Amino acid sequence: MLNHRFVEDVCADRLPPDVFQRYVAYEGAFVETAIAIFAYAVARAPDMEASRWMIGVLDALANEQIPYFEERYQTLNITQLADLPPQAAAFDNGMHELAKQGDFLDIATAMFAAEWMYWSWSKRAITCQISNPDLKTWIALHVDDTFAAQAMWLKQAIDRYGNASDLSRLSTIFAKVTELEIAFHHAPYEEADPS
Numbered sequence: 001m002l003n004h005r006f007v008e009d010v011c012a013d014r015l016p017p018d019v020f021q022r023y024v025a026y027e028g029a030f031v032e033t034a035i036a037i038f039a040y041a042v043a044r045a046p047d048m049e050a051s052r053w054m055i056g057v058l059d060a061l062a063n064e065q066i067p068y069f070e071e072r073y074q075t076l077n078i079t080q081l082a083d084l085p086p087q088a089a090a091f092d093n094g095m096h097e098l099a100k101q102g103d104f105l106d107i108a109t110a111m112f113a114a115e116w117m118y119w120s121w122s123k124r125a126i127t128c129q130i131s132n133p134d135l136k137t138w139i140a141l142h143v144d145d146t147f148a149a150q151a152m153w154l155k156q157a158i159d160r161y162g163n164a165s166d167l168s169r170l171s172t173i174f175a176k177v178t179e180l181e182i183a184f185h186h187a188p189y190e191e192a193d194p195s
């Protein structure tokens, strides 16, 4: 992911505006899905500390991430999509399904993979010159202390609540999410403009 075309374009300050616009539309849809995913995590949390963390994540999603999209949909004139393109839909549905069927550790691992990846590429990207202020703000959200603490909490939760018998199942989930993520970031290059 660190060397994905998307990240290379961001770092070279050449992400095409139409790619960014489609990306924001697909992302907005996912962040809404993420609220449902974390709601499953709250429902299956092993203890109150885990519940509190997940509720904190829900708060950040609803009150920091979603407002980003509410503002951009208007300023960038983005229409909320009824149908996502296949690779974005595969990520969205894949994550949602995993959360619906999985236990707390499965959900924590899937979100750990997604958040750790975002934190990692954003730490690289924030060192690059980014002229698009909307893109820069989005990347800044993924290197701030709140987001970093979430990613680290999930990492520790896997160690705390998991044991050796979970390892192979969770490794499979991690690999699957990584694949879905990489494909998701190809999607805005491949789809025709929705308008």
Ligand SMILES: Cc1ncc(C[n+]2csc(CCO)c2C)c(N)n1
Pocket: 027, 030, 031, 034, 057, 061, 065, 091, 111, 114, 115, 118, 150, 181, 184
């Ligand atoms: C495709 C995609 N993958 C990961 C993230 C990172 N991220 C930001 S908020 C959130 C859910 C709760 O923290 C996650 C996983 C993203 N935005 N989009």
